[in-house]
Amino acid sequence: MSIFSFFVRRGTAPVARERLQILLAHERVATSGEGGDVVALLREEILAVIAKHFPIERDRVQVKLDRGSTVSTLEIGVEMPVDAKLGPRARVA
Amino acid sequence: MARVVVVTSGKGGVGKTTTTAAIGAALAQTGGAGGKGGERVVVVDFDVGLRNLDLIMGAERRVVFDLINVIQGDAKLHQALIRDKRIENLALLPASQTRDKDALTAEGVAQVIAELREKFDWIICDSPAGIERGAALAMHHADTAIIVTNPEVSSVRDSDRIIGLLDSKTERAAKGERVEKHLLLTRYDPVRAARGDMLKTEDVLEILSIPLLGIIPESQEVLRASNLGAPVTLNAPDSAPARAYADAVRRLRGETLDMVVPTERRGFVDRLFGRRVA
Ligand SMILES: Nc1ncnc2c1ncn2[C@@H]1O[C@H](COP(=O)(O)OP(=O)(O)OP(=O)(O)O)[C@@H](O)[C@H]1O
Ligand SMILES: [Mg+2]
Numbered sequence: 001m002s003i004f005s006f007f008v009r010r011g012t013a014p015v016a017r018e019r020l021q022i023l024l025a026h027e028r029v030a031t032s033g034e035g036g037d038v039v040a041l042l043r044e045e046i047l048a049v050i051a052k053h054f055p056i057e058r059d060r061v062q063v064k065l066d067r068g069s070t071v072s073t074l075e076i077g078v079e080m081p082v083d084a085k086l087g088p089r090a091r092v093a
Numbered sequence: 094m095a096r097v098v099v100v101t102s103g104k105g106g107v108g109k110t111t112t113t114a115a116i117g118a119a120l121a122q123t124g125g126a127g128g129k130g131g132e133r134v135v136v137v138d139f140d141v142g143l144r145n146l147d148l149i150m151g152a153e154r155r156v157v158f159d160l161i162n163v164i165q166g167d168a169k170l171h172q173a174l175i176r177d178k179r180i181e182n183l184a185l186l187p188a189s190q191t192r193d194k195d196a197l198t199a200e201g202v203a204q205v206i207a208e209l210r211e212k213f214d215w216i217i218c219d220s221p222a223g224i225e226r227g228a229a230l231a232m233h234h235a236d237t238a239i240i241v242t243n244p245e246v247s248s249v250r251d252s253d254r255i256i257g258l259l260d261s262k263t264e265r266a267a268k269g270e271r272v273e274k275h276l277l278l279t280r281y282d283p284v285r286a287a288r289g290d291m292l293k294t295e296d297v298l299e300i301l302s303i304p305l306l307g308i309i310p311e312s313q314e315v316l317r318a319s320n321l322g323a324p325v326t327l328n329a330p331d332s333a334p335a336r337a338y339a340d341a342v343r344r345l346r347g348e349t350l351d352m353v354v355p356t357e358r359r360g361f362v363d364r365l366f367g368r369r370v371a
Contacts, residue, residue, distance in 0.1 A: 012317045012321050015322075019148070019153065023153050051157035051168075052172055
């Protein structure tokens with residue numbers, strides 16, 4: 001390790017902090033039981049359906065609810081992994 | 094033939110999860126043809142409600158299904174297994190964070206272990222602390238046990254209790270066979286040992302009378318690795334704890350090695366300025 005890299009080393013704590021923030025945001029919803037945030041619950045269920053067919057990272061599924069005065073929209077975004085191999089069960093569906 | 098290994102301790106916080114991740118990764122990376130790896134390894138989290146192995150392995154964002162989902166038939170085993178992105182032949186089976194502990198049934202666990210035996214060469218089970226149901230189920234199918242112990246009185250006492258359970262309550266015990274038992278001393282502090290304030294390795298070995306698999310020194314590399322979500326053997330392979338874990342894995346495979354406690358190789362700058370707090 002050079003003297004330069006010693007001075008710029010940031011430590012690992014910022015990474016730990018970021019990982020925890022992402023994780024806990026989802027976990028609190030999942031462990032809070034019934035009556036939680038409906039959008040978050042919906043997201044969990046959509047994730048489960050997709051994960052039955054190919055591995056997916058949790059943050060690749062986004063669910064957004066926009067409440068307007070006359071119309072509300074539910075936006076679901078699923079980012080597919082490039083190498084996703086759809087199994088036979090996926091094709092049937 | 095697949096080998097089921099339980100990492101257990103009785104006492105909490107002694108280093109079971111750290112050990113499961115480090116040994117799992119080291120097993121998957123070494124051995125096989127030309128030492129290039131090749132044996133298939135799965136690490137299984139039995140700590141229902143307080144899972145942490147996913148976090149230590151850096152796979153927390155990829156968990157959708159877990160052990161309980163598989164037991165209850167909500168997901169197939171292959172849907173719950175998470176392949177490691179860095180080590181090809183390493184996989185994780187996470188515990189459930191949300192379900193009740195009672196969802197872990199003896200029949201369910203037996204079925205999952207039987208299925209894992211078909212797919213993997215090593216099945217490493219990370220036990221929860223305590224001696225209750227979760228710990229009992231984690232050890233039930235073990236061929237081999239790694240008893241993680243810190244060199245201090247309460248940890249040694251709890252390890253003794255766990256050894257008793259391994260000899261009486263497991264599937265092997267019921268068949269009149271023995272679970273192969275190994276002691277792993279962790280969080281070993283060479284400074285305190287030199288001062289004479291820590292139980293000596295010989296003392297612990299004499300009290301528990303099971304063979305020693307390794308001595309893992311206390312090291313901040315363990316904390317750094319957990320912050321980053323990588324087993325210490327992968328994140329800092331040259332560090333003292335990683336080398337100690339690598340030796341332990343060779344002994345687990347049956348090699349005989351001299352028992353040394355690796356020390357940190359400190360670089361020039363580190364020696365000059367001292368270590369930063371991670
Ligand atoms: N060799 C070591 N050097 C320094 N810190 C360590 C070492 N081994 C474990 N630790 C730290 O000790 C704490 C407990 O470790 P770990 O989670 O692996 O224990 P555990 O036995 O799985 O705990 P639990 O009983 O709660 O499941 C963690 O903060 C971990 O980073
Ligand atoms: Mg643990």
